[in-house]
C-alpha cells in the first residue's frame with residue numbers, strides 16, 4: 001500500500017513536470033486494433049468458433065437468447081436497456097457492460113467476481129434468468145451443431161467441453177477492442193482531438209485518472225462514493241459485498257472501461273442514469289468531491305466522445321463469413 005502510493009506519487013511528480021507538454025498524472029495507453037493475421041491457424045479457428053457461438057441462441061436452454069442479445073455489436077456491445085432481458089423475458093439484476101473492451105480489463109462483472117474472460121463465460125450461460133442453460137444441455141447442443149468447428153479449433157483434444165466453449169468465446173472477445181481518435185492523439189496526432197476535447201482531457205486527467213486510466217480507461221475495484229456517499233436511492237445493489245459478505249466491500253464495484261462510453265448508455269451498474277452529463281456530474285461529486293461548471297462538464301463529455309471506436313471490424317458482426325484477408329483460410 002505505502003509502496004504503491006509512493007510509486008504513484010513519484011509517477012505523478014515526474015509527469016506533472018511535463019504538464020506543459022501535455023503529459024499528466026494518468027497512465028494512458030493507446031491500443032492497436034487486434035489483427036487476426038497475427039493468429040496461427042488454430043487460434044484463428046478458435047476466434048471463428050467463438051464468433052459462431054457468440055451469435056448462437058442455441059447456447060441458451062430455451063434457444064431464445066444468445067450472447068449477442070444483450071451484447072449487440074451494432075449497439076457497441078450492449079443492449080441499450082437499463083437492465084438486460086434474458087431467457088423468457090426475465091429482467092436481470094444489472095446493466096450489461098460492453099463486450100468490446102472487456103478483454104482490456106483486469107476484472108470482469110460489475111463486482112469483479114471473475115478474473116478472466118474465460119472464467120466469466122459460465123456466469124451468463126447457467127444463470128436461470130440470463131441463458132438458463134445446463135452444462136449437459138450446452139455440450140449436447142454444441143456437439144450436434146459445431147462439432148467440425150471444435151475439431152479445427154482444438155485439434156487432437158477431446159471435446160467439446162465447457163472449457164473449450166469458454167476459450168473460444170474469450171478468443172473472439174479479445175479481437176474486439178478498436179482504436180479511437182484518442183488513441184491517435186496519444187500516439188502523437190494532436191489534431192485528432194478538437195480544442196474542447198483536449199480541454200476535457202486535461203480536466204479528466206487531473207480528476208478522474210486515478211481510477212480511469214490504462215488501456216481500458218478503467219481498472220480494478222473501487223468504492224462507489226469514495227469521497228461523498230453514493231445517493232441512498234441508488235444503493236440497493238451493494239456490489240462486491242453481495243459476493244464476499246465483507247463489510248469493507250460494501251458499494252465496491254469494478255471500474256468500467258470508458259471506451260465507447262458515449263454509446264453505451266444508460267449508465268452505471270443499475271442503468272439508472274440516462275445522460276452522460278449526469279453520469280459525469282455524479283462521478284465528480286461522489287468520487288472526487290468536485291462540482292464542475294457547465295462548460296467543464298461539457299468538455300469532459302466531449303472528451304469521452306473521442307473514445308468511441310472508429311474502425312469497423314467485419315468479425316464483430318453476425319454476418320462475418322470467417323474470411324480474413326492475408327490469413328489462414
Ligand code: HEC
Pocket residue numbers: 054065066067068069070071084085086087092094095096097098099102105107108109110111117120121124125129130131169173254257
Ligand atoms: C441476458 C443478458 C445477457 C446475456 C445473454 C449475456 N450477458 Fe454478458 N453480461 C450481462 C450483464 C447484465 C452483465 C453484468 C453482470 C454483473 O456484473 O453481475 C454481463 C457481463 C458480461 C461480461 C463482463 C464485462 C465487464 O466489463 O465486466 C462479459 C465479458 C460478458 N458479459 C460476456 C458475455 C458472453 C460471452 C455471453 C454469452 C455466453 C453473455 N455475456 C451473455 C448480460 C448478458
Ligand code: HEC
Pocket residue numbers: 110204207208209210211212221222223224226253254255256257258261264266267268269270279280283284287288300
Ligand atoms: C475513485 C475511483 C473513481 C474516480 C476518481 C472516478 N470514477 Fe468513474 N467510475 C468508478 C466506478 C467504480 C464506476 C462504476 C459505477 C457503477 O458501479 O455503477 C465508475 C463509472 C463511471 C461511468 C459510467 C460508465 C458506465 O459504463 O456506466 C462514467 C461515465 C465515469 N465513471 C466517468 C468518470 C469521470 C468523468 C470521472 C472524473 C470526474 C470519474 N469517473 C472518476 C470509479 C471512479
